Amino acid sequence: MQKLRVESFSISIDGYGAGPNQDMDNPLGVGGQNLHQWFFPTKTFQQEVLGKNEGTTGVDNEFAERGFKNIGAWIMGRNMFSPYRGQPNTDWKGWWGDNPPYHSPVFILSNHKREPVEMEGGTIFYFVTEGIHSALEQAFKSANGKDVRLSGGVSTIRQYLTAKLIDEMHIAISPILLGKGEHLFSEIDLPTLGYACTDRVATDNATHIIIKKKTTSS
Template sequence: MSLTRVHNLSVSLDGFATGEPQSLEAPFGHAGERLHEWMFATCFWGEGGATGVDDAIARRHEEGIGAEIMGANKFGPPGWHDDPDWKGWWGPNPPFHTPTFVLTHRPHDPIEMEGGTTFHFLDATPAEALEKARAAAGGKDVRIGGGATVVRDFVAAGLVDHLHLVQVPIVLGRGVRLWDGLAALEVDYTIEAVSTPSGVTHLTFDRRPTA
């Protein structure tokens, strides 16, 4: 069976994966881009970036993915449902290149984009959404793309096989926390930590095999 994976999810020292409030002008609220500066500096993000450990780990985001699931707040800012022209943050050729399932309580027709991305909109539980994404993934893995609330819900439901977090040495104080309700997460996962010269620590959680 395909795996369910999370990659490159950056969190602050106090556990926030985004700031507040989110808006069209500030997709990550008061956090700005501080959580993602480590990634912007890599070759994975753009030509001329650095190679090295951050780059090598970031690139795992792309490997073997056949579908993505994301939350409504990753797809757009508050109010995007009421804008008939809104097609996501990423322009005509989004970086997903797979069927991409957006979790929302408001129905919306699918949006077909360039490069193989089609956005499908679901009002579904994590398990129901994962079933649809797996069917569309063609035997490949499913990536849970965020934001933090969606990742937290999938982890809490026991549906995530591989979780890659990047702990960034900043304190945000407020926003959306990843860890709430996930007490004793370490019981179900083996954990590896790798610190890099950029100052971040890559934490990978791999689900322990069941007996």
């Protein structure tokens, strides 16, 4: 059965998944880039994102690597795709250059219609104005039986989480404090929504947490 998964999503010890004042110079907010220091050195990041044949192995890389396995489509929020607000800048094609690391359809939640953008390597950006359920339905259909990865950002994950649509989350808790920004779980009652922590592994750079939606027995 297809799943909606959050993978390699980093938060601070105090629960923030992005820093304040996100803009062109700080796409993850002030201090937000530091959340991902566990991820940047890994072989998975170096190969999948930067196209380099190098990087670290070990537990951090194993968690990074699992985030690309059996993924047939992606969903992300508008703010994660672009720093522009309001009417879209049609010249903007994302932060990732001509060959983004997705290599599959990516469905972007938006308030404004835009024609699909086809990139190198099999990535096609689709802009969905009908809401989170429509984006998920389209992503599942396009994934050809594989899972869908919910990329973020914080607001988008919170919407899918409170709607109980996420099946599994890998959260990496980085050993930093942000103090302010976008809080991932604020005022969300995960146990009541049916979620439980099923695994945890600590490394020098992060504590990896697996949260899954409980299955109901008949």
